Amino acid sequence: MIRNQWYLVCFEDELKNGKLLKRKIVGEEIVVFKTESGKVVVLQDRCCHRNVHLSLGYIKGEHIKCGYHGWEFGATGKCEHIPSLSPEEKIPRAACIKSYDSQIKHKAVWAYFGDAEKKDEATIPPFKELDHWPMVYNYHVVKGNIKLVAESLFDSHHINHVHRNSIKTLMGNLHSEKPDYHLTVTEKSLQGWYLRDNENSIFEKVYFGFEDKVEAHFGYWFPHSSQLDLRFPAHLTMPARQMVIYEHFYEIDEDNVMMIQITTWNRIFEYNPWFAKWFMLRKSMKIVEEDIAFLESNKYWHSREKLNDLLIKPDELTFEFTKLWNKNIKRNAEKTYQEETAELPN
Numbered sequence: 482m483i484r485n486q487w488y489l490v491c492f493e494d495e496l497k498n499g500k501l502l503k504r505k506i507v508g509e510e511i512v513v514f515k516t517e518s519g520k521v522v523v524l525q526d527r528c529c530h531r532n533v534h535l536s537l538g539y540i541k542g543e544h545i546k547c548g549y550h551g552w553e554f555g556a557t558g559k560c561e562h563i564p565s566l567s568p569e570e571k572i573p574r575a576a577c578i579k580s581y582d583s584q585i586k587h588k589a590v591w592a593y594f595g596d597a598e599k600k601d602e603a604t605i606p607p608f609k610e611l612d613h614w615p616m617v618y619n620y621h622v623v624k625g626n627i628k629l630v631a632e633s634l635f636d637s638h639h640i641n642h643v644h645r646n647s648i649k650t651l652m653g654n655l656h657s658e659k660p661d662y663h664l665t666v667t668e669k670s671l672q673g674w675y676l677r678d679n680e681n682s683i684f685e686k687v688y689f690g691f692e693d694k695v696e697a698h699f700g701y702w703f704p705h706s707s708q709l710d711l712r713f714p715a716h717l718t719m720p721a722r723q724m725v726i727y728e729h730f731y732e733i734d735e736d737n738v739m740m741i742q743i744t745t746w747n748r749i750f751e752y753n754p755w756f757a758k759w760f761m762l763r764k765s766m767k768i769v770e771e772d773i774a775f776l777e778s779n780k781y782w783h784s785r786e787k788l789n790d791l792l793i794k795p796d797e798l799t800f801e802f803t804k805l806w807n808k809n810i811k812r813n814a815e816k817t818y819q820e821e822t823a824e825l826p827n
């Protein structure tokens with residue numbers, strides 16, 4: 482599993498009214514909550530007294546209180562109060578659980594899973610549109626391969642087939658004609674854009690424009706985030722409009738991948754924001770379900786037999802992505818100097 486990363490744990494608006502959220506990320510079980518003063522805390526989801534889930538408890542002031550015998554834990558994971566102890570008795574030093582570094586960025590809570598010396602805040606992806614635009618999000622557990630999940634948003638050739646009943650018209654076709662990908666690859670990311678045929682219905686063209694092609698931008702940040710960004714230029718009396726889909730994904734455990742899909746937009750149905758949210762959520766749920774069927778189907782076959790995918794020339798984005806993926810997987814697994822020296826015999 483891919484550790485040493487900041488992962489998106491939840492969105493800030495999920496932590497209202499003293500709610501405790503539980504998550505499992507790269508095999509680690511955590512509980513997330515906001516204290517009464519508004520501080521976000523991420524702790525291991527375990528009370529060290531009798532080893533039960535802390536997420537069965539509740540918030541009291543700046544602490545989370547275990548629901549079993551009421552031990553209270555603060556943001557550092559230290560037990561600060563044990564109701565059954567008399568005031569002169571000391572809390573044992575071992576009464577402590579793991580706490581995670583966390584921060585709020587782009588309206589989401591991010592927590593770090595890994596070795597402290599490898600922590601790099603710059604690796605939180607730039608989901609900057611979420612700071613200002615309306616958005617909807619949804620979570621999906623996928624029995625799929627994390628690498629294929631990572632690729633699914635910018636695999637440009639699957640859209641007119643997998644999504645033939647949902648967004649084919651909006652996204653347009655991509656025939657055998659080779660798209661010009663205008664690709665930029667950096668150490669940990671990949672960005673690019675290409676043009677798709679605009680095959681919208683007349684009704685959609687009135688709304689999204691009559692240009693022959695629609696600009697489709699895409700991005701990927703190792704290992705956990707990808708982006709598809711559709712730009713509809715201004716036309717008639719309409720201003721330019723944009724729809725950006727983000728996917729954030731991580732391994733829950735060895736078998737399951739969490740896929741969080743976030744859709745955000747600018748100036749689409751802007752006079753009817755509630756309709757826009759309802760429409761975008763309905764659409765994005767359908768699109769993800771269509772993808773999941775194929776992601777799980779791929780894992781099914783790979784788990785039954787040792788198989789190689791038969792990639793061809795138009796799969797060029799997959800080749801670029803695989804190079805980036807393999808390089809970073811190797812680098813991420815490399816030990817730091819401190820880890821190596823710690824292992825040296827005395």
Ligand code: FES
Binds near residue numbers: 532533552
């Ligand atoms: S198990 Fe948590 S207080 Fe006893």
Ligand SMILES: [Fe+2]
Binds near residue numbers: 643
């Ligand atoms: Fe898709």
